[in-house]
Amino acid sequence: MSREGLDVQEAVTDAPAATTTAAPARAPLPDTAAVQRQASAARRRRRAGMWALRLLLVVVWLGSWEAAATWWIDPFFYSKPSAIWHRLVEWFDIGTQFGSVWEQILITLEEAVLGFVIGAAAGVVLGVLLGRSRYLADVLAPFIKAANAVPRIVLASLFIIWFGFGLASKVATVVVLVFFAVFFNAFTGAREVDRNLLDNARILGASRLQVLGTIVLPSATSWILSSLHTAFGFALIGAVVGEYAGASKGLGLLISNAQGTFDSAGIYAGMIIITVVALVAEWLLTMLENRLLRWRPSASRSSAEVV
Amino acid sequence: MSREGLDVQEAVTDAPAATTTAAPARAPLPDTAAVQRQASAARRRRRAGMWALRLLLVVVWLGSWEAAATWWIDPFFYSKPSAIWHRLVEWFDIGTQFGSVWEQILITLEEAVLGFVIGAAAGVVLGVLLGRSRYLADVLAPFIKAANAVPRIVLASLFIIWFGFGLASKVATVVVLVFFAVFFNAFTGAREVDRNLLDNARILGASRLQVLGTIVLPSATSWILSSLHTAFGFALIGAVVGEYAGASKGLGLLISNAQGTFDSAGIYAGMIIITVVALVAEWLLTMLENRLLRWRPSASRSSAEVV
Amino acid sequence: MTEDPVIRLRGATKRFRSSSGGVHTAVHDLTMTVGRGEFVAVVGPTGCGKSTTLSLVSGLEPPSEGEAVVNGRPVTGIPDGVGYMFQADAILPWRTVLDNVATGPRYRGASKREARERARDWVRRVGLAGFEDYYPHQLSGGMRKRVAMAQTLVNEPSILLMDEPFSALDVQTRALMQDELLRLWSGTGAAVVFVTHDLEEAICLADRVLVMTASPATVKASFTVPLARPRDVERIRLSTEFLDVYREIWESLREEVEKTRERGGKRVA
């Protein structure tokens, strides 16, 4: 990307200089367009082969599962792909016994997103604060370590006792899961800010607040953003576990109900929905990350050779 | 540390050269021993103050909880520190209703450690393999992403169906939690191996296997080790959640039993035990890390000023 | 040159706590002055304390003993009119060239439009017109140094501290940047303290070269460079005057370099 941008620059200003490069006795530069066409054709072939292989893997996997569940193993325990598919179709066509499946997804998402936002914001604020204040960080370090070692999933049922069966207890579960994931990265990001950048900002005349806003936060951004991927996964899990522990709606309830009614296809179907939601969220976060981190060299340094 | 080592070197070989440094007209170098004594006294004072502050925080926190639970809020839901303490004393003195509390801890630890070892080993092997094989990694990428998005905690109850009520289902839960944490770091570690180191090894005559053993693995080690911290936390949570979903012994059962018998002190006591176990494991892992990464510059670059 | 100096260090000492918990004296009892408009180069062996000296002048670090005086006032905090180009890259990777250069004016309260206007002028002056919207990672090392230079100069400092600004560049780019620096500096009347490892560079650029002792640093000797300005850096380094001064200063410097060398692995990279 960057190279392209610069090449345009070059083409405009230095076209004459470039032609003088070739020594008279040398073979002329070959038609790079042709070389390039060759290269991209090879790339396309490679990609097609890859997709074929992936498809094959999926077919073999699902096929052997279906076959096994039909003839050898008991689908009561292991379900089978066709049954799972039917359950999914049923849910999306007719709805679940608690109402439309979209409603369940939305409720779970609402809990996850709300908790995610609160947890991430708290994580960033506290992380940056402690990252920039050595003394506070030193004092609180043992408490944070201990709090981080608490088995947070177990808290879900405590939160139900404290906050009831509604939104609040699920959001609380999500918040504690998200908070630590974000906190540690924000902390590291804020602490590892390049000393030179800080000094430079001070020399250029920045106030304490300006340093925080223009140096510390942007520096920590890539750390924070990278933590958000894991954090959103945690958020979904937190919401599901919270619903699992007690709820009247949501994907976690769907799964726990499937478990209660010996509906193994339903368990798998619920898990597939959650997985898809997580993948979509992941994709959105990657988009956000790419937007916010435009200033970084592109990560894909795929400098494989042409021939 | 390193500096000290080198100073000794210097003292032995270059003592005369050092004395000629001071220009004749300059003030003599002050007694560094005195300056150093001063500095370390200041450090000691600072540390004492820090511990006092921490103690104060703990006292205020526990005190207000105890007071609130005694006079305002219902200890039936929130328990109180003294009750939790009594429950802990009881467990360690008399034992729990499922036997000695040590036995519960050992069982949970056994599940966690077993799953941790299996999951970490699998994560390292697959991570390094895919990290070094671009094609395989490209083909499998979508599957790995999807698998990683599956809400793994929910798997705990599936595993009980698949693997039964015993050790196997808990270990399986732990394995899936640990695997991904380790896998991604091992993968990144193996892929980000310094190109120069690889080329250098090839030039020096290394075979493929030698490159893997002497360059790739050690390079990935710091990535892998850093993932183990999170991974062991996951391992404990996995074991506890597995026991929670159904078990005959273990800390998870202790907590779930406490929930069934209105014993909120028991819930907290169980969580405290798990937290302590996690902290001890964390400490052991840090020791291991320090041993294996002796070759790295010490991380504590606490170069605060003396005056 | 010595009356009414812009910078004066008097008996300045700076101690750090080393990573092992001991105490390391980086600068010991250092006294030096820099006059108005003077270009002083500082050379000295690796790790002797050159950067530390600059940080005392800039107010980034307070001296442990002695005092630093800038423009007649003791240094507390960053003194007015100080510009500092760091040894390492210090431009903001998340800002474009233009916004990087506009950083200083923005910090100092200029409106966004005004700051950008002044920045655009300086981007042009350092020869980066057309690259305003590039991010640092899209630039070569030499171009990044120009951005840093514009970023520093846009604040119109009356005191310019430069810490081996060109040492990371290849020889060819470095020569170019040296010319550029002299061109931009001439006529600003700013006092410059230019730290370098490279004696050639020091002589090409400076009015006066200070030689530092091996660690802990103090001023060992001061040499005036008799080369006329304006100078063409690429030409004068092959002239005989140049070679004479070079030999003279090198004799003084070599002693300290060897002292440092003998201490062997002292420098923990």
Next chain:
Amino acid sequence: MTEDPVIRLRGATKRFRSSSGGVHTAVHDLTMTVGRGEFVAVVGPTGCGKSTTLSLVSGLEPPSEGEAVVNGRPVTGIPDGVGYMFQADAILPWRTVLDNVATGPRYRGASKREARERARDWVRRVGLAGFEDYYPHQLSGGMRKRVAMAQTLVNEPSILLMDEPFSALDVQTRALMQDELLRLWSGTGAAVVFVTHDLEEAICLADRVLVMTASPATVKASFTVPLARPRDVERIRLSTEFLDVYREIWESLREEVEKTRERGGKRVA
């Protein structure tokens, strides 16, 4: 010098896929030879393709067109007897100095004891006796370069490729290392290809200096250096013969450097 060369590149071209998916020609139709025991320095503008040339000779990269011949055999894989000191630090940070130097012999099947014995000898020869048990991070840049040198030389290569080995060092350490290199090389009879940005360095060290064109690289000219050996690097660079050769080669090189410069931000750092 041209009959029975140790290294011969004939019409070698190397293309890379650039990050944008396009094709970048790093080396185009390059022909060069290096004779037995000859010390050849290669200079050329930044990013022209010098390192790529070395990677063709070393067998790390196959040429896209043309051929590379080492010791009379076309290069496929790493040829026997090649040693390569990389531009960047390439010693193993998790091994002590001694074990780093012993790496090559270990790879080549020597027993642990034997490898260590040979390594100990080389550690001493590069002047690091007493530092055998240090880890790289405890060493200075110059010391690390010595480790790299010992690591390469312990394999007793008959062809030594060096890619700007000293460019990251400060000027003083660099001069020292250059002396060291000449001392260690003399009498080994190894052919050396020494890539550098620094024309001074090239002339001080080499029998012959090759000037490369701006990107894509090919050989522009070849200059023989008339300085007698053994050479004392710190002294000869102030001699008149030196200055004459310098001026001559610089004229040839400057054209290419300027070409590269004009292309502006071409180098994506």
Next chain:
Amino acid sequence: RESRTLPLGEDGQPEITIMVGGVDKVIYLPAMLTERLGGFERQGLRVKLLSEQSGANAETTLLSGDVHAVVGFYDHTIDLQAKDQCITSVVQLADVPGEVELVAANKADEIRSPADFRGRKLGVTSLGSSTDFLTRYLAGSAGLSTSDYTTVKVGAGQTFIAGMTNGGIDAGMTTDPTVAQLVNSGKAKIIADMRTEEGTRQALGGLYPASSVYMKCEIVERYPEVVQKLANAFVETLRWLKQHTPEEIADRMPPSFANAGRDLYVQSIRDSVGMFNGTGRMKPEGAQNVLNVLSQFSTNVKPKKDRIDLSRTYTTRFVDNVPAS
């Protein structure tokens, strides 16, 4: 895994694992009591008791062979037959569910009977559980359809109490000792008490046999003598229960069961102990009634209700052979 045989100890005696659907619940009290009274040992059985709050999980482990008997609700045997799995109740501990429908104290004026459930949040231990079916049946009998109210999964014990006190649910179904805890503290009132035959007939229009010991049909076929010993042990305990006071019973139970206070525990036993039938014998009328309920509210049973063979879901042949003491 082997789900068709019982594991044998070194001396050839079978080692039986029994999963209790909440060993601390009073409705399953005979399981722990038998162990405490030494009933299993007297029969020469080696028995291990496990606890699992979720009934469905308990059955799953039974089917997979991890445990060999479950102490749980009879209705699951019908549910599972609809899923083509055969399990059969060998000892029927009670003819009534032992469940109580509670209503939060501050709503007691508005909700007097199941007919007032419209628009309410009703707590059940778990969706698809027996409490779920019973709640729906109560509401259904009062003329409500399933869309008129919401069932909320609230678990049992502390989470149930929390739900009841902080407004998470308006009413809910649970067992002792949770009932005693809520009623004693005045946080809830009873609107349907299914701990007695009378109350059950009133609420459900018939019996609803619940607490039972069930096993896989295959195991029952293969090891009748082992099943007989189990039946002997449980019936002995059922008889013992009839002859002792709640205080005496509480004394025999593990002290941790009374963590929330001994008086409370004694009271919960007093309230519930009447549900145990003393004989272990299933009343066919009850079984039929359970099928009626499930036919209306179980998604699994509803489509297959006409094909359910009740005779395979319970047997009295073992309890009939228990020697009179």
